[in-house]
Amino acid sequence: MTSVAVAGASGYAGGEILRLLVGHPEVEIGAVTAASSAGDPLGAHQPHLAPLTDRVLQPTTAETLAGHDVVFLALPHGASASLATQLADEVTVIDCGADFRLADADAWQEFYGSTHAGTWAYGLPELVVEGGGKQRAQLAGARHIAVPGCYPTAASLALAPAFAAGLAAGDVVIVAASGTSGAGKSLKPHLLGAESMGSMSPYGVGGGHRHTPEIEQNLSRASGQDISVSFTPTLAPMPRGILATCTAAVAPGTTTAQVRAAYAEAYDDETFVQLLPEGSWPSTAAVLGSNNVQVQVTVDERVGRVIVIAAEDNLTKGTAGGAVQCLNLAKGFEESLALPTVGVAP
Structure with a gap:
């Protein structure tokens, strides 16, 4: 043992x-x-x-x-x-x-x-x-x-396949919501039930969150070039879970089918990362207590951006x-x- x-x-x-x-x-x-x-x-x-x-x-x-x-x-x-x-x-x-x-x-x-x-x-x-x-x-x-970190786990798994496949072209914007357990167990007034129930609030706005350089490090490793990230975390009125909405510019003409193929190649053999069927979207409730990360991807072809949603249990x-x-x-x-x-x- x-x-x-x-x-x-x-x-x-x-x-x-x-x-x-x-x-x-x-x-x-x-x-x-x-x-x-x-x-x-x-x-x-x-x-x-x-x-x-x-x-x-x-x-x-x-x-x-x-x-x-x-x-x-x-x-x-x-x-x-x-x-x-x-x-x-x-x-x-x-x-x-x-x-x-x-x-x-x-x-x-x-x-x-x-x-x-x-x-x-x-x-x-x-x-x-x-x-x-x-x-x-x-x-x-x-x-x-x-x-x-909990946010970098979700955000990096969301965007790394697109960068590794050469389909993402930078201009990364990530907005992610986390449950209150992500702030730890120490008593903090803004995490009291009376303060957090029924309310969402941003924090670390303007590039100040400490997970930002970690996400940038991971995406840079995937792409082979320096990637900068605009990351805004938010606090959600739930004990556990992260839902990360991650977007990046794509090369002209990139389609959802091309991006999905890259994600299927990256994750089809992974036990804990699931690329959901088209039309299904991740939710924090679906991963509660598990070691899973749910991922869904699409391309907004009108503005030329890949959109990847990832959900995980932060704990x-x-x-x-x-x-x-x-x-x-x-x-x-x-x-x-x-x-x-x-x-x-x-």
Whole structure:
């Protein structure tokens, strides 16, 4: 059995990782850790994890995490880098934060305002890269993996095939709605039920959202040239889910049939990315609790733009499911092990 520790187990991402690991036949769950919640029973923070409710949250230290084969870091941005350096080289470390996602140190400095910690293998297996390959090749046996952000997972899977096929020509505009769990579990006045119920609101407007350079990095890898992105996130009155509307200019004469063919080639063999039949459109309800991403594509031929809609559960495929998928690839397990392909309804 592979022993696994989860740092940040009291939060949404850590809880979702544990939900999936409970059903993983190759994994033994070891230490579960937290910061201010250390000493509490896990059940006080994650009462839905019935098999683990009696576990006691331990402090998040290198000593607590030592001795495990795999360590998941579900920590705030900026907290993973110093802890990761204290873990043994032979440990597989899977970081759900942003610390190691970006390759460009200047972009990190601009959007995060601190020293760049380095770059790890990027954990989005289905990402199409220039030349027709996929990011999956970089994850088999990897010891250090950076799990993508939730918005970049949806947006990158939505647009990368068009760029890799030479059908998209830049001028990328993305507007995406996320459930409130994407902001984490810390108490924030604007996330109170009285503030968020029955209301949608934008944030990070004007190019300031920290996921922007990550999306640009992924689409640039797919196209082989620098791609800039206008990204506007919005907060939706739902606990989980992302619906991303992604558009880009296309070469003159590009048709919906050509674009659909490129997406079929990219995703027909993928377990967790589904190109929907023509006439069907993604919804967050259809992917709730699953590791799936639903995608639909069309071309607005009048204005020459490709339109791709993608839906995912931000806590599953957008965070924890992506992390467990990376665990499976890194340790040589079957890639879909312990990952649900069936959602929850209603």
